[in-house]
Amino acid sequence: MRDILFSALKGRQADYIEIRLENSNSSRLVYRGERLEEAGRSSSTGGNVRALVKGGWGFVSFNSLDNLGDHVAIAVEQARQVGREESKFSQVAAIDDRVEAAYGKNPLDIPLSTKKAILDEYNKLMLGTSGVQTTSIGYTDSRKTVTLANTDGAFIGQSRIDVNLRLSAIASSDGDVQQVGVSIGSKGDFSVVENLHDRVKEIAKRAVALLSAPQVQGGNYTVVLDPVLAGVFVHEAFGHLSEADHIYENQQLREIMVLGKRFGGKHLNIVDGAAVPGLRGSYKYDDEGTPATKTYLIKEGVLNSRLHSRETAAKMNEKPTGNARAINYQYPPIVRMTNTYIEPGNTTFEDMIGDIKEGMYAREWYGGTTSLEMFTFSAGEAYMIRNGRIAEMVKPVVLTGNVFSTLDNIDAIGNDLDMNQGGGCGKAGQSPLPVSNGSPHIRIRSCLVGGK
Amino acid sequence: MEEILEIARKACESAEVFHLVSKRTPVQFEANRLKQIQTKEAVATALRVTKNGRMGFAQASGPIKPQELVDMALETSEFGFKIDFQFPPLRSFDKLDIYDPAVEKIKLDDMVGLGQAIIDAVCSHTPGILCEGGVSRGTAEIAIANTSGGRAGYKRTAYSISMDGQLVRDGDILYVGDIRSSCRPITEHKPVITEITRQLELARNNATIRSGSLPAIFTPFGVAGALLAPLISAFNGKTVLDGASPLRDKKGQKIFDQRFSFRDDPTLPFQPGSTPFDDEGVPARRNTLVDKGVVKQFYYDLHTAALAGTASTGNGNRSGGMPSPSTHALVIDPGQAPPDDMLKDIKEGIIIEQLMGAEQGNILNGDFSGNVLLGYKVENGNITGRVKDTMVYGNVYELLKNIVAIGNDARWIAGYVNTPSIYCSSIAVSSKQ
Numbered sequence: 001m002r003d004i005l006f007s008a009l010k011g012r013q014a015d016y017i018e019i020r021l022e023n024s025n026s027s028r029l030v031y032r033g034e035r036l037e038e039a040g041r042s043s044s045t046g047g048n049v050r051a052l053v054k055g056g057w058g059f060v061s062f063n064s065l066d067n068l069g070d071h072v073a074i075a076v077e078q079a080r081q082v083g084r085e086e087s088k089f090s091q092v093a094a095i096d097d098r099v100e101a102a103y104g105k106n107p108l109d110i111p112l113s114t115k116k117a118i119l120d121e122y123n124k125l126m127l128g129t130s131g132v133q134t135t136s137i138g139y140t141d142s143r144k145t146v147t148l149a150n151t152d153g154a155f156i157g158q159s160r161i162d163v164n165l166r167l168s169a170i171a172s173s174d175g176d177v178q179q180v181g182v183s184i185g186s187k188g189d190f191s192v193v194e195n196l197h198d199r200v201k202e203i204a205k206r207a208v209a210l211l212s213a214p215q216v217q218g219g220n221y222t223v224v225l226d227p228v229l230a231g232v233f234v235h236e237a238f239g240h241l242s243e244a245d246h247i248y249e250n251q252q253l254r255e256i257m258v259l260g261k262r263f264g265g266k267h268l269n270i271v272d273g274a275a276v277p278g279l280r281g282s283y284k285y286d287d288e289g290t291p292a293t294k295t296y297l298i299k300e301g302v303l304n305s306r307l308h309s310r311e312t313a314a315k316m317n318e319k320p321t322g323n324a325r326a327i328n329y330q331y332p333p334i335v336r337m338t339n340t341y342i343e344p345g346n347t348t349f350e351d352m353i354g355d356i357k358e359g360m361y362a363r364e365w366y367g368g369t370t371s372l373e374m375f376t377f378s379a380g381e382a383y384m385i386r387n388g389r390i391a392e393m394v395k396p397v398v399l400t401g402n403v404f405s406t407l408d409n410i411d412a413i414g415n416d417l418d419m420n421q422g423g424g425c426g427k428a429g430q431s432p433l434p435v436s437n438g439s440p441h442i443r444i445r446s447c448l449v450g451g452k
Numbered sequence: 453m454e455e456i457l458e459i460a461r462k463a464c465e466s467a468e469v470f471h472l473v474s475k476r477t478p479v480q481f482e483a484n485r486l487k488q489i490q491t492k493e494a495v496a497t498a499l500r501v502t503k504n505g506r507m508g509f510a511q512a513s514g515p516i517k518p519q520e521l522v523d524m525a526l527e528t529s530e531f532g533f534k535i536d537f538q539f540p541p542l543r544s545f546d547k548l549d550i551y552d553p554a555v556e557k558i559k560l561d562d563m564v565g566l567g568q569a570i571i572d573a574v575c576s577h578t579p580g581i582l583c584e585g586g587v588s589r590g591t592a593e594i595a596i597a598n599t600s601g602g603r604a605g606y607k608r609t610a611y612s613i614s615m616d617g618q619l620v621r622d623g624d625i626l627y628v629g630d631i632r633s634s635c636r637p638i639t640e641h642k643p644v645i646t647e648i649t650r651q652l653e654l655a656r657n658n659a660t661i662r663s664g665s666l667p668a669i670f671t672p673f674g675v676a677g678a679l680l681a682p683l684i685s686a687f688n689g690k691t692v693l694d695g696a697s698p699l700r701d702k703k704g705q706k707i708f709d710q711r712f713s714f715r716d717d718p719t720l721p722f723q724p725g726s727t728p729f730d731d732e733g734v735p736a737r738r739n740t741l742v743d744k745g746v747v748k749q750f751y752y753d754l755h756t757a758a759l760a761g762t763a764s765t766g767n768g769n770r771s772g773g774m775p776s777p778s779t780h781a782l783v784i785d786p787g788q789a790p791p792d793d794m795l796k797d798i799k800e801g802i803i804i805e806q807l808m809g810a811e812q813g814n815i816l817n818g819d820f821s822g823n824v825l826l827g828y829k830v831e832n833g834n835i836t837g838r839v840k841d842t843m844v845y846g847n848v849y850e851l852l853k854n855i856v857a858i859g860n861d862a863r864w865i866a867g868y869v870n871t872p873s874i875y876c877s878s879i880a881v882s883s884k885q
Binding site: 030062064134253 | 485492493509530532621625627695808809880884
């Protein structure tokens with residue numbers, strides 16, 4: 001393999017070329033209510049070539065590994081048609097390494113019948129809850145091997161195993177329909193999918209309870225976010241703005257996002273890093289062959305660093321951080337998050353809610369999105385806080401903020417960091433990319449909440 | 453394909469092979485300049501088999517040995533659902549124009565020129581704006597074969613232009629954009645420029661809006677982004693079957709305003725959502741979902757239709773797994789109101805162009821809430837500027853029951869929905885001010 005790749009790369013007129021080959025296998029189980037709607041297996045083989053000539057890029061993706069040399073030639077020719085300036089691309093030491101998939105309880109060793117039996121139990125628990133109309137379950141596990149070779153001489157093979165489960169209970173009465181879901185994931189450990197019976201019962205009960213929960217009045221509230229929702233918040237509110245590909249070609253944004261600028265209080269530290277071990281966004285090398293790092297995006301409230309590919313790092317005269325990722329061989333790598341979190345502080349949950357006269361406690365998540373400046377994130381469950389205590393449950397809410405004010409409105413950070421491994425991130429058509437995010441409980445003063 | 457079917461026929465009771473070959477060539481612009489040219493080729497094969505009365509499924513991207521694919525499908529059939537339908541004996545289909553050989557002949561230079569012409573015009577209208585987007589051409593060939601006999605296939609071409617502009621001013625970021633697509637080459641760049649500069653003009657100044665219940669106009673982009681997802685979910689035969697659709701027992705009832713009619717229409721020539729048959733080989737057809745406010749029909753694939761005791765409506769589509777019900781191209785009937793006339797009687801109101809987060813709520817019951825990413829304030833019949841840091845909350849069924857007017861400005865959004873502006877009597881607005 002090595003010889004085939006390097007001989008295809010040899011003697012080309014380009015500033016940089018890489019070839020990525022990929023092979024993956026996955027299993028999938030999908031339920032709707034009592035029905036197992038899909039038990040399926042899939043396999044995928046393909047690859048791509050990316051070439052850089054005078055600052056312009058060519059990219060070719062394919063399924064057949066025959067004619068690799070032709071694919072390289074087309075990518076180089078396309079890059080040549082684009083390139084008009086000097087290429088800028090950070091140097092990274094050429095690495096020769098093989099990384100085997102790390103796993104706990106390997107999902108690939110577990111028969112489909114066992115996986116089905118576990119999901120059957122959860123499904124029965126939800127469907128057996130009085131008031132639950134139906135359910136939705138999606139389970140996937142996959143093993144993927146990616147081989148990278150580039151004109152620097154790097155030759156890296158990496159395998160990973162991914163496990164993902166989403167369960168939803170749907171309750172209905174008098175034309176109203178409410179749902180509560182939970183997402184679970186891991187990098188190659190099936191045991192996270194086991195022993196969820198109590199959690200599953202809980203989401204079913206909550207879906208039913210939501211039918212009688214009131215809708216909140218929209219407006220500005222003091223909100224407390226649980227670690228799961230605060231993780232989604234930090235991903236949307238700041239993570240995406242830290243991706244240098246949003247900034248590097250934009251002079252005005254570069255001025256706004258200058259390192260050293262204050263975004264929050266001294267207690268605020270935000271980290272992203274694939275080098276943080278054992279999480280769903282962890283890896284040893286990114287898809288450009290750069291070793292993973294741990295990056296402080298915000299340190300003591302101040303913009304400290306950002307996430308880079310080799311191109312964005314070179315263009316901004318900063319160091320590559322190992323954040324260039326592609327969801328599969330059909331796409332070029334772009335700057336992505338990995339494991340993103342707010343570091344713990346020292347406020348207890350009781351202290352955090354203790355002095356709130358009227359506010360909201362928002363937990364779990366449906367989703368989130370950002371326009372860099374403004375962002376939204378939605379809670380899976382929500383409660384009013386009244387006179388320092390958690391009060392009645394309300395229907396789930398969508399919250400919004402503005403990066404230039406909301407981070408500064410975080411006035412308390414808990415001591416209970418927890419990582420959510422069930423999420424997937426979407427960017428430029430590449431979705432869902434395995435990431436994790438997390439936080440301790442946090443409190444935000446004056447957060448805008450949608451409502452009647 | 454035939455080889456897979458032969459091997460499967462020996463080992464199974466019945467089988468169906470779905471085969472897709474596609475090639476796409478996008479040229480991409482970043483920061484007002486050409487950045488990347490791509491060529492993407494893909495081959496995918498999916499196999500459904502029935503064994504001992506149960507359904508098995510396997511798929512492969514890229515090359516795979518036929519025997520291996522059959523074995524994978526057989527392995528899953530042990531757990532699959534009990535089959536309740538037959539693979540249809542494929543027949544001939546009405547001719548539909550979705551292939552234009554001119555698309556394959558377009559030169560890369562012409563695609564680059566088209567994108568650059570749009571960027572140059574937008575930049576000269578608004579200096580400092582950064583455009584990002586692309587022009588793409590592609591072809592796809594789809595073939596289906598099953599053990600009930602017959603073979604069917606079609607070839608389609610696709611061409612699209614998408615362009616977004618980002619304008620940063622004093623810690624304030626404005627996004628504008630447009631997207632057009634067709635099965636034929638798009639050579640006219642002016643409509644995209646006109647749309648983007650229209651948005652820029654309206655958003656030139658920022659305006660403050662009060663919290664409260666206000667009249668709201670959803671532009672075609674606003675309808676597509678904020679109102680459609682709950683409807684697509686509610687009319688899905690599977691959601692109806694599961695009892696999770698608020699419309700499950702509403703067939704024949706008037707749920708929406710008299711003027712609201714919408715349908716799924718895959719029969720229009722040269723539209724990217726058009727197709728002669730769905731991904732299970734069932735003829736695709738025009739399917740009226742709502743007629744004059746009355747719920748008429750839901751949409752089904754073969755399996756869901758069998759469970760519901762009805763027939764497939766030709767909506768079995770594949771998006772990464774087994775076929776499931778999905779729409780092809782939604783069309784909302786236009787009204788008579790010119791967009792400018794709709795504003796005239798509004799004392800204070802909001803126009804919603806882009807809503808962020810709308811799909812993140814409980815779409816099952818029609819509730820949505822989102823941040824107005826691009827929207828304008830209406831004051832005494834005039835648009836006074838862009839609204840920011842503002843949330844709206846509404847319920848699709850309430851809004852579409854209380855329509856004030858429907859615009860005569862219907863247009864395609866990304867080729868999958870054709871909609872006019874819709875003026876609704878009120879929406880809950882929460883503002884940061």
